[in-house]
Amino acid sequence: MAKTAPSEAEPTWDLIELLFFAYRDFVSDPDHVLEALQFGRAHHRVLHFVNRNPGIKVADLLDILRITKQSLGRVLKQLLDQGYITQREGPRDRRQRLLYVTPKGQALAMRLARLQTDRIGRALADLEPGAHEAAHRFLAALIDPEARAGVLKLIAQADRASRADD
Amino acid sequence: MAKTAPSEAEPTWDLIELLFFAYRDFVSDPDHVLEALQFGRAHHRVLHFVNRNPGIKVADLLDILRITKQSLGRVLKQLLDQGYITQREGPRDRRQRLLYVTPKGQALAMRLARLQTDRIGRALADLEPGAHEAAHRFLAALIDPEARAGVLKLIAQADRASRADD
DNA sequence: AAAATATGTCAACATGGCTGACATAAATTT
DNA sequence: AAATTTATGTCAGCCATGTTGACATATTTT
Known part of the structure; x- marks a missing residue:
């Protein structure tokens, strides 16, 4: 029940x-x-x-x-x-x-x-180890499917851009 | 590095x-x-x-x-x-x-x-099984520590209240 | 030369925050 | 019983940040 x-x-x-x-x-x-x-x-x-x-x-x-x-x-x-x-x-x-x-x-x-x-x-x-990745996956999965790939790409690209400045 | x-x-x-x-x-x-x-x-x-x-x-x-x-x-x-x-x-x-x-x-x-x-x-x-619980823990942990217990209690109490109506 | 694009600006409006002042009824304290 | 506090509501106005619509300018594309 x-x-x-x-x-x-x-x-x-x-x-x-x-x-x-x-x-x-x-x-x-x-x-x-x-x-x-x-x-x-x-x-x-x-x-x-x-x-x-x-x-x-x-x-x-x-x-x-x-x-x-x-x-x-x-x-x-x-x-x-x-x-x-x-x-x-x-x-x-x-x-x-x-x-x-x-x-x-x-x-x-x-x-x-x-x-x-x-x-x-x-x-x-x-939290447990792996909590960061779990949170990442959950939040990404909440994003509109049409927008999701673009958002993840934006995040990854920005990471590369900022590391290039080091 | x-x-x-x-x-x-x-x-x-x-x-x-x-x-x-x-x-x-x-x-x-x-x-x-x-x-x-x-x-x-x-x-x-x-x-x-x-x-x-x-x-x-x-x-x-x-x-x-x-x-x-x-x-x-x-x-x-x-x-x-x-x-x-x-x-x-x-x-x-x-x-x-x-x-x-x-x-x-x-x-x-x-x-x-x-x-x-x-x-x-x-x-x-x-997502993996257990993703719900992982998301729950992550979000709860983001809440101000002083407010956290009250929020979790509110959520649990409201659940009891609504089930009482069934 | 004409059209499309990237950006900026002016004016007006809506939503939903805020502060401050004041009003009423009911409960609590003295 | 009177005074005070509490729970709530209301009026008036301000601010931040969203909106639409119209129009301007510079530059690129066709």
Whole structure:
């Protein structure tokens, strides 16, 4: 009498709610730092993906964030004006404005990533070996199938790009 | 030469970014349904936790959502007016307005939970046995330590409450 | 030369956070 | 019984960040 019916009748309440609570706390550490700088989560996202993908095109950033160029423009302008991000003309296509973090921008991006990494590290420290890979597979499997390959490629490519700077 | 330095020098880019993309897609299914009803994510959260915790006090709902009563009031009023949620006087303390979903509210809450459950189910179907438990442990471990016990208790209690209705 | 593309900008609007002030009813304390 | 505290609601306004639609400019492609 444990299972109510075939084909998984009962919603997966635990994971639904844990995703809510985990994500809430996961973004809270950066939020506090950003607040002191008069920035919000939107700035964080932009700074993060520019830091991870130096020279990214505006159009590609819009694809990743899935927001309109007007929404992006607002926060991007502030990051540019305050010297966290710079633009350079595309070498081949001079219409493009390729985005790069400045040293100041990189420092902030890394500081925020460090906070989230610390939280993840504390979480994994409590768990079995292989927990990192298990979490990776679960989260990747939650992504829309059409988007999944692109996301995984983006992550892998960004890793190569940043290691090339060492 | 694989690891750059001791004490985990490199940020956990993969999980940081996968949390962003996974959460984005995880909430997208309900978002589409809600849009047709002129509701937003805020309505979903309220409806979800009232459905899962019938008779919850307004104050407790505010604690869970971590928003102000003014923000809650706005969306709660719409859910009340449109017959998704009802209030009853607290039996002991008549100042309290205990919240319950109506049949209509339960139907919507379950429909949204079903969408998220389906996504989780498809994800877990691709993974090893035990992936559910691994995901549960990882997400729970991401929660602030001070909040973690309370969250796990909430989830377990709500499970008991809903099974009592069967 | 014309059309398409990459980007930026102006204006207006919606959602859902927030603060502060104040109101009411009921419970609790003195 | 009176005073205080608690649970909740409400009004008004502000802010961040999403949206649509229209239009401008520079550059590339056809």
